[in-house]
Amino acid sequence: MNEKSPRAVFERAVSLLKGGARQEAESLCRDMLERDPGDINFVSLLGSILATRGAYEEAVDLLSRAVKAAPGHAKAREDLGTLLLNLDRVEEALPHLERAQELRPPHAPLKSKLSAAYQRLGRSDEAQRLRTEAASLSPTQAKLDEATRLFVKGQFRESEKLAQELVRENPHDVNAALLLARLAMMANCYEDAREILERIVDKQPRFIAAWHDLGTVLKECHEYEEAVAILDKALTLEPENALTHYYHGAALAMAARPAEAVESYEKAVSIDPELPGAHIGLGHVLKTVGDQEGGIAAYRRAIELRPNFGETYYSLANLKTFRFTEQDVEAMSQRLANESLPVECRVHFAFSLGKAFEDQKHYDRAFEHYALANQLHRDTIAYDPVQTGVAHERMREVFSADYFAGRGAESGCQSADPIFIVGLPRSGSTLLEQILASHSLVDGTSELPDISMIAQGLTQPRSGQAFPRCMPDLSEDAVKGLGEQYLEQTRRHRAAAPFFTDKMPNNFAYVGFIKAILPNAKIIDARRHPMDSCFGCFKQHFAKGQTFTYDLFELGEFYLEYCELMDHWNAVLPGAVLHVQYEEVVADLDTQVHRILDFCGLPFEESCVNFHETERAVRTASSEQVRQPIYSGSVQTWRRYGEHLDGLREILEPVFPELPASQA
Numbered sequence: 270m271n272e273k274s275p276r277a278v279f280e281r282a283v284s285l286l287k288g289g290a291r292q293e294a295e296s297l298c299r300d301m302l303e304r305d306p307g308d309i310n311f312v313s314l315l316g317s318i319l320a321t322r323g324a325y326e327e328a329v330d331l332l333s334r335a336v337k338a339a340p341g342h343a344k345a346r347e348d349l350g351t352l353l354l355n356l357d358r359v360e361e362a363l364p365h366l367e368r369a370q371e372l373r374p375p376h377a378p379l380k381s382k383l384s385a386a387y388q389r390l391g392r393s394d395e396a397q398r399l400r401t402e403a404a405s406l407s408p409t410q411a412k413l414d415e416a417t418r419l420f421v422k423g424q425f426r427e428s429e430k431l432a433q434e435l436v437r438e439n440p441h442d443v444n445a446a447l448l449l450a451r452l453a454m455m456a457n458c459y460e461d462a463r464e465i466l467e468r469i470v471d472k473q474p475r476f477i478a479a480w481h482d483l484g485t486v487l488k489e490c491h492e493y494e495e496a497v498a499i500l501d502k503a504l505t506l507e508p509e510n511a512l513t514h515y516y517h518g519a520a521l522a523m524a525a526r527p528a529e530a531v532e533s534y535e536k537a538v539s540i541d542p543e544l545p546g547a548h549i550g551l552g553h554v555l556k557t558v559g560d561q562e563g564g565i566a567a568y569r570r571a572i573e574l575r576p577n578f579g580e581t582y583y584s585l586a587n588l589k590t591f592r593f594t595e596q597d598v599e600a601m602s603q604r605l606a607n608e609s610l611p612v613e614c615r616v617h618f619a620f621s622l623g624k625a626f627e628d629q630k631h632y633d634r635a636f637e638h639y640a641l642a643n644q645l646h647r648d649t650i651a652y653d654p655v656q657t658g659v660a661h662e663r664m665r666e667v668f669s670a671d672y673f674a675g676r677g678a679e680s681g682c683q684s685a686d687p688i689f690i691v692g693l694p695r696s697g698s699t700l701l702e703q704i705l706a707s708h709s710l711v712d713g714t715s716e717l718p719d720i721s722m723i724a725q726g727l728t729q730p731r732s733g734q735a736f737p738r739c740m741p742d743l744s745e746d747a748v749k750g751l752g753e754q755y756l757e758q759t760r761r762h763r764a765a766a767p768f769f770t771d772k773m774p775n776n777f778a779y780v781g782f783i784k785a786i787l788p789n790a791k792i793i794d795a796r797r798h799p800m801d802s803c804f805g806c807f808k809q810h811f812a813k814g815q816t817f818t819y820d821l822f823e824l825g826e827f828y829l830e831y832c833e834l835m836d837h838w839n840a841v842l843p844g845a846v847l848h849v850q851y852e853e854v855v856a857d858l859d860t861q862v863h864r865i866l867d868f869c870g871l872p873f874e875e876s877c878v879n880f881h882e883t884e885r886a887v888r889t890a891s892s893e894q895v896r897q898p899i900y901s902g903s904v905q906t907w908r909r910y911g912e913h914l915d916g917l918r919e920i921l922e923p924v925f926p927e928l929p930a931s932q933a
Contacts, residue, residue, distance in 0.1 A: 548568070
């Protein structure tokens with residue numbers, strides 16, 4: 270970070286916060302506090318930011334420090350009182366709110382908070398007086414503050430009721446509307462947020478923060494091209510807004526337009542060289558298009574700007590072919606030991622250190638860090654193995670031999686365009702996709718979420734319809750329409766080739782659904798030795814989902830579930846799924862390429878054997894590995910970890926494949 274006055278940096282953090290870049294603002298505050306832990310302005314601002322994202326314990330600690338060091342800091346007093354009030358620590362909150370009211374001019378939101386505190390302490394007369402005063406100062410603001418308070422407390426229905434009243438009563442108050450939209454986004458109510466944001470930009474087209482949030486909402490709804498279009502409009506309003514170019518780059522990347530995303534991110538960092546997120550995004554898309562050197566340089570710049578942000582180090586580790594320096598290892602170790610950093614940052618540092626020590630062949634230390642990373646992350650997510658078993662059993666019950674026997678030859682959408690590659694992550698699916706995408710008749714599209722989205726979209730709670738049990742009741746036209754819907758939704762990822770790949774690994778659970786709606790689609794089951802597959806997952810920190818991968822026991826049990834479900838598909842749909850073993854591809858590439866192409870009905874092309882020469886965007890963790898010739902270095906890697914994996918081996922041994930003696 271360039272040396273700038275604390276005031277200038279503080280104003281920049283506030284500006285980022287107003288523009289919706291909360292993570293950027295948080296990192297800026299943390300970096301400044303590393304330099305000067307006693308800067309109360311940054312202590313207070315960071316505490317307020319953390320309170321809005323639910324990091325309550327650290328927020329209380331920071332804001333308490335702020336008011337202790339600067340008792341007359343009205344904003345810190347109010348924010349601490351508000352946080353304690355929302356945590357139902359009302360008696361602690363009251364003196365801070367009362368002192369804040371003494372320190373600042375009459376302020377409707379503060380009066381509303383004090384009113385709520387008095388009400389909960391049984392001081393009804395004082396509560397009513399303050400409610401009246403707040404309403405007289407600003408009825409809209411008082412109601413908005415109450416809606417916010419209810420939302421933070423988890424009283425979503427009450428909050429929504431007030432929010433709807435506000436929108437009806439104050440259609441021109443765009444600041445209130447923006448906050449309501451952000452509340453909806455926090456609750457994952459994206460359609461509600463979208464509706465509010467579209468009204469905002471219609472009424473006040475130059476409100477750039479609303480355009481940014483609308484782009485984010487559209488991305489969350491998987492409407493990537495629409496997000497790009499929205500941010501295109503925002504750029505016509507403020508062509509030199511770095512944050513807009515940053516959001517634009519992210520939308521382009523999600524829309525599978527990485528070359529254009531590079532341009533947007535480069536524009537963002539040319540306007541604002543100190544925007545770390547743009548450097549990180551630039552690193553991601555440069556990696557995707559195969560410019561590893563450029564990607565590393567972008568990540569390195571982001572590390573200079575945000576040294577405590579573990580995700581950037583992990584992005585380097587995720588290049589797989591990258592090697593950390595001793596200085597990197599020392600820096601990461603120091604930051605991992607800093608328990609005041611957000612848990613997710615420490616998770617990324619721990620995963621990165623695992624990779625660094627593995628590359629150094631220090632396998633005990635590597636496992637220690639992989640285990641810590643997984644444990645830290647597992648404590649923050651929800652995964653229920655029982656629900657997994659129930660979901661898979663429902664698939665077996667519905668998509669039975671009888672179900673498929675009752676379907677006519679012309680059932681479903683007859684297109685043969687898709688080639689699905691399924692299995693567990695880290696099982697060689699990216700290699701198989703690269704082989705197929707090297708064929709002149711096949712477009713490689715990476716991991717597409719559409720199959721599960723379409724399937725789960727069939728569940729309609731109001732009518733009682735639920736997937737997969739509703740499938741036997743759907744008409745032939747409805748089932749055909751689902752296949753056509755998939756082809757339409759995925760068209761944006763394709764070029765001109767007649768066939769395309771979809772390598773979403775989790776689609777293994779939807780094989781029956783796929784063959785019902787797209788009976789002519791090809792499905793390939795990518796397998797790797799169970800130990801390598803599961804431990805490969807354990808070493809990988811996934812951007813989203815794959816919640817079963819953060820505990821070795823749960824991983825092993827999930828693998829058994831996967832095998833059982835694939836056995837079912839092979840029984841009810843004999844010959845419909847091609848099993849491809851990673852180790853066999855490594856041992857005899859030419860034979861396996863012929864086998865895969867024959868299954869897909871494709872003529873042999875030498876380019877499929879020379880897949881590493883194919884120039885295309887690859888977005889998954891194996892992007893650098895598939896740009897190299899086939900190699901055997903990733904076969905049987907689990908053996909390096911010895912007794913650390915004994916428990917996993919015991920679970921998986923019943924499903925070990927029969928491999929050549931040299932690999933057994």
